[in-house]
Amino acid sequence: MASNSTLDVPHSTSSVTVSIIDATIKMTFPIRPFFNPVVGGVEQLETIAYSFLIEHANGQKLLFDLGARVDFESNAPALVRRLKSFGFNSPSIEKDVATILDEGGMDLRDINAVIWSHHHWDHVGDVSKFPSTTELVVGPGVPKLWPGYPVNQESFVLESDYKGRPTREIDFNNASELGGFRAFDYFGDGSFYLLDTPGHTIGHMSALARTSVSPPSFIFMGGDTCHHAGVFRPSEFVPLPETIIPSPIAPLNATKKLNFCPGEMFLSIHPNHSPTEPFYKIVVDKDGKSLPYIDVDSAYETIAKIQKIDKSENVLVIMAHDASLRDILSYWPTSANTWQADGWKSKGTWRFLADFVSQKVEARY
Numbered sequence: 331m332a333s334n335s336t337l338d339v340p341h342s343t344s345s346v347t348v349s350i351i352d353a354t355i356k357m358t359f360p361i362r363p364f365f366n367p368v369v370g371g372v373e374q375l376e377t378i379a380y381s382f383l384i385e386h387a388n389g390q391k392l393l394f395d396l397g398a399r400v401d402f403e404s405n406a407p408a409l410v411r412r413l414k415s416f417g418f419n420s421p422s423i424e425k426d427v428a429t430i431l432d433e434g435g436m437d438l439r440d441i442n443a444v445i446w447s448h449h450h451w452d453h454v455g456d457v458s459k460f461p462s463t464t465e466l467v468v469g470p471g472v473p474k475l476w477p478g479y480p481v482n483q484e485s486f487v488l489e490s491d492y493k494g495r496p497t498r499e500i501d502f503n504n505a506s507e508l509g510g511f512r513a514f515d516y517f518g519d520g521s522f523y524l525l526d527t528p529g530h531t532i533g534h535m536s537a538l539a540r541t542s543v544s545p546p547s548f549i550f551m552g553g554d555t556c557h558h559a560g561v562f563r564p565s566e567f568v569p570l571p572e573t574i575i576p577s578p579i580a581p582l583n584a585t586k587k588l589n590f591c592p593g594e595m596f597l598s599i600h601p602n603h604s605p606t607e608p609f610y611k612i613v614v615d616k617d618g619k620s621l622p623y624i625d626v627d628s629a630y631e632t633i634a635k636i637q638k639i640d641k642s643e644n645v646l647v648i649m650a651h652d653a654s655l656r657d658i659l660s661y662w663p664t665s666a667n668t669w670q671a672d673g674w675k676s677k678g679t680w681r682f683l684a685d686f687v688s689q690k691v692e693a694r695y
């Protein structure tokens with residue numbers, strides 16, 4: 331990987347503290363409606379979801395995404411019906427993010443804002459558990475989805491998530507540009523940006539947090555721009571190495587002697603045997619429609635920009651559902667800011683490949 335950042339981020343002396351919260355969702359999703367082709371015979375993938383706590387030195391605290399409501403059936407009825415019509419089974423959700431924070435000693439009155447990457451059930455959580463002073467921040471166009479259920483019986487969102495609290499719709503019209511994305515400088519000091527990353531839904535946003543100042547490092551929170559790392563890796567910027575170190579299929583604590591694996595092992599199951607193309611493409615039907623993306627062209631443009639960002643050694647890319655990072659990351663109350671020293675990127679970049687040889691997943695279906 332290149333040592334220079336390809337991200338053109340203006341200099342800043344301000345950073346934020348980022349903590350990752352495991353939103354305790356466990357669910358499986360079928361490959362075929364989302365990605366093409368099936369790789370390694372794996373038809374379904376197990377996935378999870380992350381939420382992020384962002385703390386600024388000025389005392390402000392934000393949450394980027396909230397995972398899901400603990401009771402799946404309490405989502406908007408039209409949404410529950412639609413997901414079940416696809417054969418989607420109720421996920422297991424142990425605790426919602428509000429409960430995790432509360433039990434960890436966080437006073438929810440200290441959360442200034444909840445930011446939704448987008449309005450889907452596995453990201454919006456249960457905002458009603460936060461005090462009415464907690465602002466809801468959404469991407470462009472999302473308030474057009476109001477009113478939610480029950481005012482609109484067919485809505486996929488819930489009125490209780492936004493009613494009675496300040497809601498801010500981010501305006502990217504006069505925004506600067508970062509990594510090719512329109513970027514909203516949230517605190518005005520270069521420590522935390524919201525990025526306009528279209529394709530998946532209306533108003534989908536990602537976030538870029540500065541986790542250190544000198545030298546600069548960042549965490550890119552990709553939301554649902556990609557539902558699996560195989561949608562954006564490998565790429566011409568992050569090619570599949572001839573020797574993968576550490577091995578994605580070895581235990582994380584494997585000895586150095588054993589901890590490598592030939593890239594050929596995965597090149598052989600790559601649909602085009604290409605070290606520079608992602609494993610998965612987006613499934614598009616004959617009418618040009620896709621289940622995971624409302625706009626496939628924009629989705630591919632967004633993915634192409636993320637591939638460039640992914641090249642930067644000082645940017646850690648975390649998609650909301652990247653289960654391959656689960657055992658590498660540390661979670662709140664531990665901060666994620668030391669990710670570079672802790673080697674999360676080098677340990678995590680190719681770990682998703684283990685999904686393609688996972689006997690555990692294969693055996694279950």
Ligand SMILES: [Zn+2]
Pocket residue numbers: 450452453554650651
């Ligand atoms: Zn999602």
